[in-house]
Amino acid sequence: MIFSMEPIGVVRTPYTDTGQVPKGRGAEHQAEGVLEVLPHFELGLTDIEGFSHLYVLWVFDRASGCELLGTPPTDTRPHGVFATRSPRRPNPIGLTVVTLLGRDGPRLSVRGVDMLDGTPILDIKPYLSNVPTEALRRGWLGDVEASWR
Amino acid sequence: MIFSMEPIGVVRTPYTDTGQVPKGRGAEHQAEGVLEVLPHFELGLTDIEGFSHLYVLWVFDRASGCELLGTPPTDTRPHGVFATRSPRRPNPIGLTVVTLLGRDGPRLSVRGVDMLDGTPILDIKPYLSNVPTEALRRGWLGDVEASWR
Numbered sequence: 001m002i003f004s005m006e007p008i009g010v011v012r013t014p015y016t017d018t019g020q021v022p023k024g025r026g027a028e029h030q031a032e033g034v035l036e037v038l039p040h041f042e043l044g045l046t047d048i049e050g051f052s053h054l055y056v057l058w059v060f061d062r063a064s065g066c067e068l069l070g071t072p073p074t075d076t077r078p079h080g081v082f083a084t085r086s087p088r089r090p091n092p093i094g095l096t097v098v099t100l101l102g103r104d105g106p107r108l109s110v111r112g113v114d115m116l117d118g119t120p121i122l123d124i125k126p127y128l129s130n131v132p133t134e135a136l137r138r139g140w141l142g143d144v145e146a147s148w149r
Numbered sequence: 150m151i152f153s154m155e156p157i158g159v160v161r162t163p164y165t166d167t168g169q170v171p172k173g174r175g176a177e178h179q180a181e182g183v184l185e186v187l188p189h190f191e192l193g194l195t196d197i198e199g200f201s202h203l204y205v206l207w208v209f210d211r212a213s214g215c216e217l218l219g220t221p222p223t224d225t226r227p228h229g230v231f232a233t234r235s236p237r238r239p240n241p242i243g244l245t246v247v248t249l250l251g252r253d254g255p256r257l258s259v260r261g262v263d264m265l266d267g268t269p270i271l272d273i274k275p276y277l278s279n280v281p282t283e284a285l286r287r288g289w290l291g292d293v294e295a296s297w298r
Binding site for chain 2: 046052055090120133
């Protein structure tokens, strides 16, 4: 069973090389970018201005292959791909939460991009709710961060 | 440019019909289910037990067509598809945050499923951080909820 996905637009970001994207310990994604939605999908953005944060689903279009077990930049030990944000996934879909800064027709200005410039966007969704912070456990990443303190 | 996605497994849920899935005002997703990952992807689940919450990316495989402007069950006014969780999206990808209850090999027991039984899974990612609650604005949905009070 194969599902075919076609981009609804592209992301404009300051990054042309993966080495430029902040990764690992203390990485913060404050970079600004633009979600450029194709004109024939613009109607789908109606009322999006009211949301402070959006989920962007996108394609790791310049990653290759899949690695079920890999060592992320934050750690020295390997972890399963579904327990990391590695680009080398069975389905190379990326997920980023961005802050919506403004809209100009089919162009959404956002903060928090971590994709390469020109990355294809598959979907945009409203960010509706948080997990209760006291219930959140962050696995190996929480362990690594605790070791930094 | 077309990207082909192949499921990594399926979700087992109590729902066989979309009418059974809680939707709209006051809907809570407390239903338990199982993410059944295909055996050859099981290695990718290594260390996932440490995370309390996961993102599940899945396919609305029984939805048809795309509606750029639609009226969600929570409101009487239409909104753009990218400002809603409508299944009738250009790329029919669903996104659900679930609580991880336990793991038995390639099977993850979770709470918070809102998919139909047998729904294909595209990806599983760790839930790492919340948006600052004081910064979160929820657009038309926040307006509708305020009108209920």
